[in-house]
Amino acid sequence: MRGYRIEEHPILKFRRGRVVKFRFNGVEVEGYEGESVLASLYALGYRVFSYSKTGRPRGAFCMIGKCSSCLARVNGVPNTRICIEPVRDGLVVETQSGLPEIPSETHGDVSEEEIEADAVVVGSGPAGLQAALTLAGHGLKVVLVEEHFKLGGQLVKQTHRFFGDTAYYGGVRGFRIGELLAEKVRASSNIKVLTSTRVYGFFAEGYLGAATVTGEPRHYLIKSKYTIVATGASERLALFENNDLPGVMGAGGAQTLMNEYGIRPGDRAVVVGSGNVGLIVAYQLLQAGVDVKAILELRDEIGGWFVHAAKIRRHGVPIKTRRTLLRVEGHDRVEKAVSVAVDGGYNPIPGTEEAYDVDLVLLAVGLQPSYALLGQMGAVVKHVPELGGLVPVRTWSMETSIPGVYVAGDLSGVEEATAAFLEGELAARSILEKEGLADGGRAEVLHYLWNVYRMSPVLERARRGKLSVTLSEGEMEELRRGAG
Amino acid sequence: MSFRRTGVLSVEELARLGIIPPEERMKKKPVAMIECPEEVPCNICVSACPFNAIRKETLYSRPRLEENKCIGCGVCVVKCPGLAIFVVDLRGEDALLTLPYEMSPPPAKGDKCLLLDREGRVVGEGEVVKAWSYDSTWAVTVRVPRDMWLHVRAIKVVKNRA
Numbered sequence: 001m002r003g004y005r006i007e008e009h010p011i012l013k014f015r016r017g018r019v020v021k022f023r024f025n026g027v028e029v030e031g032y033e034g035e036s037v038l039a040s041l042y043a044l045g046y047r048v049f050s051y052s053k054t055g056r057p058r059g060a061f062c063m064i065g066k067c068s069s070c071l072a073r074v075n076g077v078p079n080t081r082i083c084i085e086p087v088r089d090g091l092v093v094e095t096q097s098g099l100p101e102i103p104s105e106t107h108g109d110v111s112e113e114e115i116e117a118d119a120v121v122v123g124s125g126p127a128g129l130q131a132a133l134t135l136a137g138h139g140l141k142v143v144l145v146e147e148h149f150k151l152g153g154q155l156v157k158q159t160h161r162f163f164g165d166t167a168y169y170g171g172v173r174g175f176r177i178g179e180l181l182a183e184k185v186r187a188s189s190n191i192k193v194l195t196s197t198r199v200y201g202f203f204a205e206g207y208l209g210a211a212t213v214t215g216e217p218r219h220y221l222i223k224s225k226y227t228i229v230a231t232g233a234s235e236r237l238a239l240f241e242n243n244d245l246p247g248v249m250g251a252g253g254a255q256t257l258m259n260e261y262g263i264r265p266g267d268r269a270v271v272v273g274s275g276n277v278g279l280i281v282a283y284q285l286l287q288a289g290v291d292v293k294a295i296l297e298l299r300d301e302i303g304g305w306f307v308h309a310a311k312i313r314r315h316g317v318p319i320k321t322r323r324t325l326l327r328v329e330g331h332d333r334v335e336k337a338v339s340v341a342v343d344g345g346y347n348p349i350p351g352t353e354e355a356y357d358v359d360l361v362l363l364a365v366g367l368q369p370s371y372a373l374l375g376q377m378g379a380v381v382k383h384v385p386e387l388g389g390l391v392p393v394r395t396w397s398m399e400t401s402i403p404g405v406y407v408a409g410d411l412s413g414v415e416e417a418t419a420a421f422l423e424g425e426l427a428a429r430s431i432l433e434k435e436g437l438a439d440g441g442r443a444e445v446l447h448y449l450w451n452v453y454r455m456s457p458v459l460e461r462a463r464r465g466k467l468s469v470t471l472s473e474g475e476m477e478e479l480r481r482g483a484g
Numbered sequence: 485m486s487f488r489r490t491g492v493l494s495v496e497e498l499a500r501l502g503i504i505p506p507e508e509r510m511k512k513k514p515v516a517m518i519e520c521p522e523e524v525p526c527n528i529c530v531s532a533c534p535f536n537a538i539r540k541e542t543l544y545s546r547p548r549l550e551e552n553k554c555i556g557c558g559v560c561v562v563k564c565p566g567l568a569i570f571v572v573d574l575r576g577e578d579a580l581l582t583l584p585y586e587m588s589p590p591p592a593k594g595d596k597c598l599l600l601d602r603e604g605r606v607v608g609e610g611e612v613v614k615a616w617s618y619d620s621t622w623a624v625t626v627r628v629p630r631d632m633w634l635h636v637r638a639i640k641v642v643k644n645r646a
Contacts, residue, residue, distance in 0.1 A: 010586050011620045161565035161619075163526035165543060171528040171563060173619070287587060301488045306522050307566030309491030314638035315587070316604025319491050418525070456525035456544030 004043045006262045010287050011159045011173070014262035022091035036149075037082040037093055038063070038070050039261040047246040047333045049082060053098040057332045059246025063256035064154070065147055065213070066234040066370065069244075072096050076103055083256075084196075085214050086149050110217040115192065117143045119431060120208055120222050122199045122373065123230035125153020126417045127409025129181040130424035131228045136190035138437045143222055144191055145210055147198040151185060152178030153232055155417065157255040159284055164418040164453070174417065175259065194220065202377040226404050226431045229374050230424060233367035233388060233410035238272055241327030247334025251281040251364040258288040266360025270337045271295045272325050276304035276416075278364030282312045285362075293356045295319045296339050298346055305458060326353060328361055337361050367414045374411070377402055380479060386465030387413030393469050395476050396446060397430035398423055403480070406431065413469070415462045422449040492602045493519055495634060504634070505551050505572070514556025514573035514580070518547050520566060532563035558582045558625075562618040571625075572633050579633035580613065585622040591615040591641045599628055600638040608632060610639065 006014065017033030024041055031040025038049065038060055049070045050058040061069035065084035074080040074093050078100030082093065121132045124146040132144045150156060158174020169177045185191050197220065199210045208227065210220040235250035237243060247266065251273075254265040269290050271278045274297035282292050292312070300321055302309045309319060326340040326348060341352035368389040371381055380401040381390045391413045392400045399406050406427040409420035422445060429442035454463040471479065487493045498504050498519070505515045518529065518538070525544045532538075537553035538560065540546075556571045561584050571582035585591060595612040614625035628636045 008588050010588050010590070161528070161563075161621075163524060163528070163565045165527055166531055170526060171532075171565060289588070302491055305524055305566070306487055306491065306493075307520060307524070307568045310487075310493070310519065310602065310637075311567050313491040314600055314602050314604050316600065321489055452543050453525050455542070457523045458544075459525060 004045065004264045006258065006264055006288055008289075009262065012175075012259060012262065016262070020087055020089045022087060022089065022093060024093045025095060031087040033087070035087055035261050036063075037072075037074065037085045037087045037091065039083075039257060039263055040087045041082075041093075042257060042265075043261070043263045049095055051095065051097040052244070055097070056244055057246055058244060059333070060249055060253055060257070062235055062250050063253035064234075067250075073100065078103065081213070083253075084148050086196075108217060110219050112219045112221070115143055115220055115222045117141045117192070117222065117224045118435075119143075119226040119228065120145065120224040121228045121230060122208075123153065123232055123409070123411075124148075124151040124182070124185070125230060125232050125409055126155055126177070126181075126420040127232075127411075127424035127427075128153070128228070128230035129178075129185060130421045131230065131408055131428040132191055133181065133184055133188065134425050134428035135431060136185075136188045138432050140190065140432070140435070140437075142191045143194065143224065144185060145194045145197050145199050145222075147196065147213055149196045149214070151182040151193070151195065154252060154255075155181075157252070157259040158280075158417070159259050159287070160280060162417060164416075168418050168421050170418070199373055201373070226406065228406045228408055228424070228427050228431075229377075229400075229411060230407070230409040230420075231370040231373055231411050233369045233414050235363060236366045236368055238325065238363050238365045240325045242329065245328050245330055245334050246332060247330065247359055248328060248361045248363065251277050251362045254360070254362050255281060255284060258290075259284060264288050264290060265362075266290055266358070268293060268356070268358040269360040269362060270325070270339070270356050270358050271362045271364055273297065273364035273366070274302045274304055274309065274319050274321075275364060275366070276308055277367075278362070279304040279308035279312060281362055281364060282317055283308070283315075286312065286315055286317070290360070292317045293358055294339070296323045296325060297321045298324045298342060323354075324348070325361065334359050334361055367410060369411045369414060371411060374400065374405075374407065377405060379405065379407075382469050384413060384465045384468055386461045387469070391469055393471060393476075393479065395471055395473055397442075398427040399430065399476070401476065401480055413462065413466050415459070415466075418453060419449070419459075419462070422453065487521060493521060497521070498634075501546075505549075509551045510572065510574045513575065514571050514582070515551055515554050516549055516556060516558075516560055517570045517572060518549055518560075518564075518568065519570065520547055520564075520568045522546075524566070526565060529560045529564050529569065532560050534559055556582075558623045559618075561623045562621040567621070570637065573625075574630070574633060577630070578627045579630045580625055581628050581633055581636055582614075582623050582625045583637060583639065585615075585624045585639065585641075586620065587641075589641055589643050590617075591622055591624045591639075596642045597626060597639040598642060599626070599632065599636045600640060601635045602637045604638065606640075607635060610636070612639075612641070
C-alpha cells in the first residue's frame with residue numbers, strides 16, 4: 001500500500017509522535033501518537049471503515065465526530081467514531097457491518113463526578129475558546145467541554161491568515177490562533193477542561209449530563225448558573241448518485257487529514273461548491289500536492305470572496321459555474337466523477353456531461369448548525385436559510401429563550417470565524433454584566449460586531465439572517481411566556 | 485464576464501477600479517497594485533504598510549493606495565491574507581514583479597520559473613531575482629518580459645536538480 005504522508009508542505013511542519021502499533025481487521029498496522037485511528041489508517045491507504053445495512057462501503061466524511069460514516073468496532077465497542085478516537089498501542093479495530101449487536105459485556109465501571117461551576121461552555125472552537133477565556137479572565141469558574149480529544153474546533157486546520165482586524169486575530173493563521181487560545185485555556189486555573197467528552201443532554205433538575213467518548217468511561221453531572229452552547233456546525237451532503245462512496249468527503253474532512261495530520265486526502269480532486277470553504281480547501285489541496293481538476297458551482301456566480309477565487313484561478317484551477325456533480329463511479333472508492341451543466345432552473349442539461357479521473361470529491365455545499373443539544377434543552381429555534389438551517393432565537397446578548405443559556409459561533413448561524421470570536425466574547429461579557437463584573441466591554445463588542453464588522457457588503461446575507469432571529473429583551477420575555 | 489463569475493480581474497476591470505498605477509508613477513520607483521475589488525471586512529494591509537500608504541475608510545471599504553507614499557517594499561505582499569497585492573517595478577529593461585507565493589518547492593534566487601497569468605496559463609519563462617519570506621509566505625521577485633507585467637500573477641518554480 002502506498003503512503004499518503006505529506007513530507008514537504010509550504011506552510012505546515014508536521015511533528016509526528018511516537019510510532020504506535022495496533023490491529024485493523026487482524027492486520028498489524030502503525031500510526032503516530034497524537035492522531036486519530038482513522039487518520040493512521042487513511043495514511044496507509046485504507047478507505048473503507050464501515051458497511052451500511054445493505055453492504056455499501058462507507059469511508060471518511062466529516063472527520064470531526066459528527067457523522068456516522070466511520071463507525072467501527074474498537075476493542076469490541078461498536079459504533080465508535082474512529083475519526084475522533086486517538087490511536088494507541090494495542091487497539092483492536094474492526095470495520096462494522098450494518099447495525100451492531102449490543103456487546104454482552106461492559107468494559108469496567110463507569111465513574112461519576114458532579115461538578116459545580118459558574119458557567120459551562122460546550123464546544124472549544126473560536127466561539128467557545130473566546131467565551132471561556134473572557135469569563136475566566138474575570139474570575140468566573142468555567143467548565144469547558146469538548147468532544148474531540150483536542151481543543152480548537154476547526155481552527156486547528158485553517159492554514160490561511162485570517163481576515164479582519166488585528167484585535168480579533170486578523171493576519172494570524174487559523175491553526176496558530178487555535179494553538180494560542182488552547183494554550184491560554186490550559187494555563188488558566190479558572191477553567192476545568194474536559195476533552196473527549198460529549199454533553200448528551202440537559203436535565204430538568206438543572207444538570208447538564210456529559211460522558212466520555214473514549215478511554216476510561218466517566219459520567220459527569222455539571223451544574224452551573226450559566227451555559228454557553230457553541231457546538232458549531234456540520235457539513236451538508238449533496239444529492240448525487242453514489243454520494244456515499246468512500247472518497248466523497250466533506251471539505252473539512254479533507255482539511256483535517258492534510259492540515260492537521262499531514263496526510264494527502266487523495267491524488268486528484270474535484271470540489272463541489274465555490275463558497276469560501278470550497279475555494280480555500282482547493283488552495284490547501286494544491287499546497288498538499290493534490291491535483292485539483294475543477295471547482296463546480298451550481299449558480300451563475302462564484303459563491304465566496306474574489307480574493308480566494310483568484311488564488312486558485314492563477315494556479316490553473318477552473319471554476320465551472322452552472323455545473324454540478326451528476327454521479328461518482330467506483331467499486332469501493334471513487335475512481336471517476338461526472339459533472340453536468342444546469343439550466344436556469346438548476347436542472348441537468350443532457351449531453352453536457354464531463355468526466356474527471358479523480359479519487360477525491362470534496363463537498364463544500366454549506367454547513368448546518370449543530371442544534372441537537374439546544375433543541376433537547378428546549379430552546380426556541382427558527383429555520384433561517386441564510387444561516388444554514390435551524391438556529392436558536394436569541395437576544396442582542398446572545399441569550400436563548402432559556403434564561404441563562406447562551407449561544408455563540410456557527411450554531412447561532414453559519415458565519416466566518418471572526419464573527420464566532422466576537423459572539424463568544426459578547427455572550428461572555430453579557431454574563432459578566434449580569435454578575436456585576438462589567439467593565440463596559442459588552443457595548444463595545446456589540447457595536448463592533450453589528451456596526452463595523454457585519455456592515456461589510458460581503459457579509460450582508462449573514463447579517464440579514466442574524467437580524468431575523470435577534471430579539472430585544474422585551475420581545476424575548478414575550479416569546480418565553482408564549483413558549484411556556 | 486465579471487470577476488464575480490470568473491475569479492479573474494480583466495485589464496478593463498483593473499483600470500475601472502483604479503488599481504493600475506499611473507504611467508508617470510511607474511517610471512519612478514516600484515509600486516504596489518492592490519487587487520482587492522470587494523468590500524471585505526479586513527484591514528491588515530493598512531497596519532502592515534510601514535509608510536502609511538494604504539488607507540481604508542472603514543474596516544470593509546476597498547483599500548486605496550497613496551502611490552506617492554509607496555516605495556514598493558513588498559511588506560503588504562506577504563501580509564495580505566488574500567494574497568492580493570503585487571509590486572511592479574518598470575524602471576529597467578525587463579519588468580520586475582513581486583508576488584506572494586505559498587507553494588512547494590521554496591523559491592531561491594536564480595531559480596527558473598514558469599510564469600502564469602490570472603487564469604493559470606503558462607505565458608512565459610522567468611527567473612527569480614529575489615525571494616524572502618514572512619511567516620511562511622514568500623515575496624518572490626521575478627524578471628518578466630516587459631509587456632507581461634500586467635498579466636503575470638503566479639509562478640511555478642522549476643528546480644534545477646543536478
